[in-house]
Amino acid sequence: MSYRTEEVAYVQPAVQPSAASAQAGQQLRSTAEYRALDAAHHIHPFSDMGSLNRAGSRVIVKAQGVYLWDSDGNKIIDGMAGLWCVNVGYGRKELADAAYRQMQELPFYNTFFKTTHPPVIELSALLAELAPEPFNHFFYCNSGSEGNDTVLRIVHQYWATQGKHSKKVVISRKNGYHGSTIAGGTLGGMGYMHEQMPSKVENIVHIDQPYFFGEAQGNLTPEEFALARAQQLEAKILEIGADNVAAFIGEPFQGAGGVIFPASTYWPEIQRICRKYDILLVADEVIGGFGRTGEWFAHQHFGFEPDLITLAKGLTSGYVPMGAVGLHDRVAKAIIENGDFNHGLTYSGHPVAAAVAVANLKLLRDEKIIERVKNDTGPYFQKKLRDTFADHPIIGEISGAGLVAGLQLAQDPKARKRFANGGDVGTICRDFCFNGNLIMRATGDRMLLSPPLVINKLEIDEIVSKAKKAIDATAQQLGIS
Numbered sequence: 001m002s003y004r005t006e007e008v009a010y011v012q013p014a015v016q017p018s019a020a021s022a023q024a025g026q027q028l029r030s031t032a033e034y035r036a037l038d039a040a041h042h043i044h045p046f047s048d049m050g051s052l053n054r055a056g057s058r059v060i061v062k063a064q065g066v067y068l069w070d071s072d073g074n075k076i077i078d079g080m081a082g083l084w085c086v087n088v089g090y091g092r093k094e095l096a097d098a099a100y101r102q103m104q105e106l107p108f109y110n111t112f113f114k115t116t117h118p119p120v121i122e123l124s125a126l127l128a129e130l131a132p133e134p135f136n137h138f139f140y141c142n143s144g145s146e147g148n149d150t151v152l153r154i155v156h157q158y159w160a161t162q163g164k165h166s167k168k169v170v171i172s173r174k175n176g177y178h179g180s181t182i183a184g185g186t187l188g189g190m191g192y193m194h195e196q197m198p199s200k201v202e203n204i205v206h207i208d209q210p211y212f213f214g215e216a217q218g219n220l221t222p223e224e225f226a227l228a229r230a231q232q233l234e235a236k237i238l239e240i241g242a243d244n245v246a247a248f249i250g251e252p253f254q255g256a257g258g259v260i261f262p263a264s265t266y267w268p269e270i271q272r273i274c275r276k277y278d279i280l281l282v283a284d285e286v287i288g289g290f291g292r293t294g295e296w297f298a299h300q301h302f303g304f305e306p307d308l309i310t311l312a313k314g315l316t317s318g319y320v321p322m323g324a325v326g327l328h329d330r331v332a333k334a335i336i337e338n339g340d341f342n343h344g345l346t347y348s349g350h351p352v353a354a355a356v357a358v359a360n361l362k363l364l365r366d367e368k369i370i371e372r373v374k375n376d377t378g379p380y381f382q383k384k385l386r387d388t389f390a391d392h393p394i395i396g397e398i399s400g401a402g403l404v405a406g407l408q409l410a411q412d413p414k415a416r417k418r419f420a421n422g423g424d425v426g427t428i429c430r431d432f433c434f435n436g437n438l439i440m441r442a443t444g445d446r447m448l449l450s451p452p453l454v455i456n457k458l459e460i461d462e463i464v465s466k467a468k469k470a471i472d473a474t475a476q477q478l479g480i481s
Helices: 020-023 030-040 049-055 093-105 119-130 142-162 184-189 222-240 266-275 298-302 329-336 351-364 369-389 423-436 457-478
Strands: 060-063 068-071 075-078 137-140 171-172 204-207 245-251 280-284 310-312 323-328 393-400 404-409 441-443 446-449
Touching: 030 049, 060 142, 075 457, 093 351, 119 351, 137 142, 137 329, 142 184, 142 245, 142 280, 142 310, 142 323, 142 329, 171 222, 171 393, 204 222, 222 245, 222 266, 245 266, 266 280, 266 298, 323 329, 351 369, 369 393, 369 404, 369 457, 404 423, 404 457, 423 441, 423 446, 423 457
Parallel strands: 171 204, 171 245, 245 280, 280 310
Antiparallel strands: 060 068, 068 075, 137 323, 310 323, 393 404, 404 446, 441 446
16 A cells, blocks of 8 residues: 555646635745745655646645635645644644743753753653553654654663663564654555665564455454464564564554554454563554544553554644654663663754643643543544445445544455555545545545544534545446445
8 A cells, every 4th residue: 555645636726815825924826836836846745746746736825623725715624634643623822822932932952961941841741641651751753753763772772781682673564654764664564665765774574464354365253363463473473583573563553554453352462472472562653642542542442551652743733743752661761771872863852842742732631632532523433434334335344443544445345355456546536535625545445534633523524424425426436336
């Protein structure tokens, strides 16, 4: 599966700048002017730039709540919370005020050279309060990709302090996503990314993903299939030698890989195997963290206990870049008590980012946003999707919990038969969504939703209604009814 379907085949006639552009405080340009400058100077992530520049980018100029406005004045409902991250919604003055106050007081200082500052201290204490009990120490970076690079450094240093220098191999999963740096991209199991990384990080291997709809054979139940996929970890450990394996890393649910939720048998077995062979268990919580499933952290939803957690996105609701790694007490103790940890970034624990993160987490906590996702809007969202798409001719399954969902496009849903050209079908559906003013992501032949956690039921109805129109239009274009 690929991000390559992310480019937007969206064309609107150029018009004069909208009121939204003026309210955003930007220099006023026409859509055509914005597109021309974008094509001339801006290289987008995960995009075929030639194709994108010919079509023209959609220019977003304003956002509020769960809505975006483009430079032509179109109001768009954001079914992806930006990029899985705008948990408290757009336009929260509390976060802007926190950034402004901190910029006036202390816009920057580093946390190197025996130095700290109040925002990073307050953030660390607050994270320790919100995270499960074993997590009381945090290392900061700027993104989830950097967080997973940091995980590799921590894992290596941990085993060195234990005198187990041969423990170097990290096991990950095919179609997992752990970022775009060389290390994060190697950890991830997306082959098309590996093709562009001739110098992949060594000592990283992959096992199969727990993708029941697409990969289960025969008459296995979802639970039997998930257990079999988990047991691949044990087989790989035995193949490599337990004395050589340092860690297993996985997203509690696969995000960029298609919102793939393993059956209930998967994570308990993964944890059992890691404990049996003395291997660190890493949960990549970059997407799942801070309420997406209705729990503060997605590993709590699945009922397992990791040794390290990677955090980003919902940490600041995307308002400013920030990432972190949470360390279980036993891992933190080894790092703290054994000399220098030779890793860091200029902006580790940036005071403005930390101040925004504190304000964001307090909103999630004090407004009981995550409790509402768990008990009210999340169940409503899941039921609405399942009721709406029950027996739909091209929907094979709906996976998810809380406010995240993956809808499997399928040629024959009952036979679990996927489209041979699934990425093309996903692109068709995604374009119908965009033209219907809905942001709904396509990953290959799976359509993904992950709206802001502050969404209400009327807005959920709007998202599902627009999604159905797009999926119905896709089926019609394919000649399936």
